Amino acid sequence: MARTSLSVARLPVDPLGIIGLLALVALWWGLSQFHFLSRLALPPPAGVAAAITQNFFSSSYLANYHLGYGGLAGNLAYTISNVVVALAVSCVVGVALGFASARVELFRAFADPIMLTAGTIPILVTAPFFLIWFGTSRSAQIALLILFDVTIVYLFAQRAAANLDPTYVAAGRTLGAGPMRIVSDVYLKGALPEVFGGIRIALAGAWGLEAFSELLGAPKGVGRVIQAMAAEMDSQMVFAAIMTLAAVAVAFDVAIGGAFDFITRWRRRARL
Amino acid sequence: MAEVELRNVGQFFRRSGGALVEAVADVSLVIRSHEFVCLIGPSGCGKTTLLQLVAGLTPASQGQISVDGAAIAGPSPERGLVFQRDSVFPWMRTIDNVSYGLKCRGVEKTKRIEIARQYLRQVGLGDVERSWPRELSGGMLKRVAVATVFANSPRVLLMDEPFAALDYVTKLQLHQLLLTLWEQHRPTVLFVTHDVDEAMLLADRIVVMKEGRVVDDRKITLARRRTVESLALPEAVAHKEVLLRHLGLGELVQDRTAPL
Numbered sequence: 284m285a286r287t288s289l290s291v292a293r294l295p296v297d298p299l300g301i302i303g304l305l306a307l308v309a310l311w312w313g314l315s316q317f318h319f320l321s322r323l324a325l326p327p328p329a330g331v332a333a334a335i336t337q338n339f340f341s342s343s344y345l346a347n348y349h350l351g352y353g354g355l356a357g358n359l360a361y362t363i364s365n366v367v368v369a370l371a372v373s374c375v376v377g378v379a380l381g382f383a384s385a386r387v388e389l390f391r392a393f394a395d396p397i398m399l400t401a402g403t404i405p406i407l408v409t410a411p412f413f414l415i416w417f418g419t420s421r422s423a424q425i426a427l428l429i430l431f432d433v434t435i436v437y438l439f440a441q442r443a444a445a446n447l448d449p450t451y452v453a454a455g456r457t458l459g460a461g462p463m464r465i466v467s468d469v470y471l472k473g474a475l476p477e478v479f480g481g482i483r484i485a486l487a488g489a490w491g492l493e494a495f496s497e498l499l500g501a502p503k504g505v506g507r508v509i510q511a512m513a514a515e516m517d518s519q520m521v522f523a524a525i526m527t528l529a530a531v532a533v534a535f536d537v538a539i540g541g542a543f544d545f546i547t548r549w550r551r552r553a554r555l
Numbered sequence: 556m557a558e559v560e561l562r563n564v565g566q567f568f569r570r571s572g573g574a575l576v577e578a579v580a581d582v583s584l585v586i587r588s589h590e591f592v593c594l595i596g597p598s599g600c601g602k603t604t605l606l607q608l609v610a611g612l613t614p615a616s617q618g619q620i621s622v623d624g625a626a627i628a629g630p631s632p633e634r635g636l637v638f639q640r641d642s643v644f645p646w647m648r649t650i651d652n653v654s655y656g657l658k659c660r661g662v663e664k665t666k667r668i669e670i671a672r673q674y675l676r677q678v679g680l681g682d683v684e685r686s687w688p689r690e691l692s693g694g695m696l697k698r699v700a701v702a703t704v705f706a707n708s709p710r711v712l713l714m715d716e717p718f719a720a721l722d723y724v725t726k727l728q729l730h731q732l733l734l735t736l737w738e739q740h741r742p743t744v745l746f747v748t749h750d751v752d753e754a755m756l757l758a759d760r761i762v763v764m765k766e767g768r769v770v771d772d773r774k775i776t777l778a779r780r781r782t783v784e785s786l787a788l789p790e791a792v793a794h795k796e797v798l799l800r801h802l803g804l805g806e807l808v809q810d811r812t813a814p815l
């Protein structure tokens with residue numbers, strides 16, 4: 284019975300994934316090197332890399348287009364902060380409403396239609412309305428993202444709480460846990476793996492949505508950079524903006540994936 | 556001291572079809588302080604329902620349940636419950652599970668860990684206090700569940716077929732462990748089982764339920780720690796025969812004319 288819990292050190296990034304990424308860059312380099320496509324349609328990797336390094340922390344070039352002096356980084360910071368703020372708000376709201384709907388039939392009858400309708404709203408089509416309501420401020424993009432994120436988190440939280448074995452709730456109550464502890468120690472902890480799954484899905488979709496909603500009108504942001512550079516036919520900078528945003532999205536996913544795995548390390552791994 | 560009294564307790568459920576089921580019907584029962592009562596009966600006769608009523612997890616449709624004369628209102632750590640299914644929280648380490656009840660009651664951390672550690676050692680799990688439940692076997696999880704309720708020092712201990720899913724040897728080991736803990740702490744016990752041998756080994760008194768009602772209630776006066784020999788005494792065999800016939804297993808009993 285002398286078992287010790289040994290947590291196997293896991294690489295945060297799959298080596299196969301890195302090989303795949305290198306293969307993609309090699310293909311890209313090959314295609315641009317041998318001029319299968321024009322320089323405009325497919326700028327070479329070296330050129331894009333140079334565009335990133337030259338414009339990353341500060342860029343008078345981007346400042347010319349009213350995109351601030353902070354370069355790509357400044358615009359990334361704007362985009363990231365919108366995504367993070369919207370996700371944080373959505374987690375609190377989505378989990379609270381999802382749990383409530385799983386527990387209180389009456390609330391579910393009331394909330395489900397609203398949430399499901401919100402989930403089916405063609406967000407891209409309705410986006411202009413957010414511009415009308417909130418103007419070109421940050422709030423327009425954040426509100427749009429919350430509409431998207433909260434639906435996903437709500438559904439995952441609701442399903443997780445509904446699926447939780449009621450024995451755990453009964454056990455907590457007989458051990459002396461009050462309603463607050465039942466929510467925090469039983470529902471929240473037990474539902475976390477599924478809620479985390481929902482958060483990751485919401486986050487993955489949020490990047491593109493944020494960039495898109497910036498196109499409709501935002502003071503800055505990676506979406507705005509892409510728009511301005513596309514209008515200038517500067518495909519090197521368009522690629523630079525897309526690549527840095529993609530890198531940020533991947534880094535976020537790896538980081539929160541790792542954090543979530545650690546927090547829910549109690550979960551049963553497949554075992555025969 | 557903890558005398559449990561049930562007076563005319565009844566519980567109704569509405570089935571999905573709409574039919575009303577009387578899971579527990581007019582049960583009156585007094586369980587004396589420190590008594591070890593086994594509740595036995597065929598599957599579906601209302602044992603789990605009755606136990607959950609005493610635990611306070613569901614309010615009774617009819618009648619009153621009281622402990623030492625005070626009517627119960629909801630669950631309480633004074634009435635510990637060991638569930639039939641696994642109830643150990645998978646998201647807490649073993650030691651945190653065992654000390655959880657104390658945490659709920661505001662016992663300071665070093666104190667509650669010390670108490671939990673002592674109970675874990677007593678159930679033979681001193682070396683897995685930092686393990687996650689998924690790393691433990693079914694028998695070990697039951698030991699954790701037993702340590703968890705005892706750490707709360709309940710005055711009433713309710714157990715719902717706690718060892719039904721375990722292998723033969725593990726089950727017999729846990730019987731002895733439970734008896735040791737009971738002799739030390741002397742809670743009043745209501746132990747649900749469908750296993751006649753288990754009831755004969757453990758009980759001061761065996762209550763038989765059928766279709767929601769109490770149909771028999773017999774004192775078992777065999778000396779304690781019962782052994783293979785004492786359970787073969789004529790007195791024990793007579794009890795066992797009656798119990799088997801209550802469970803509809805009369806064909807296993809030679810003398811079919813003996814009164815129930």
Ligand SMILES: Nc1ncnc2c1ncn2[C@@H]1O[C@H](COP(=O)(O)OP(=O)(O)O)[C@@H](O)[C@H]1O
Nearest residue numbers: 568569570578597598599600601602603604605
């Ligand atoms: N929540 C419930 N809803 C509807 N019927 C129930 C519910 N719980 C128990 N019952 C019914 O009550 C009866 C007794 O069930 P139970 O107490 O679980 O029996 P036992 O534990 O003796 O096997 C059964 O007929 C069962 O179908």
Ligand SMILES: [Mg+2]
Nearest residue numbers: 602603604639
């Ligand atoms: Mg049962």
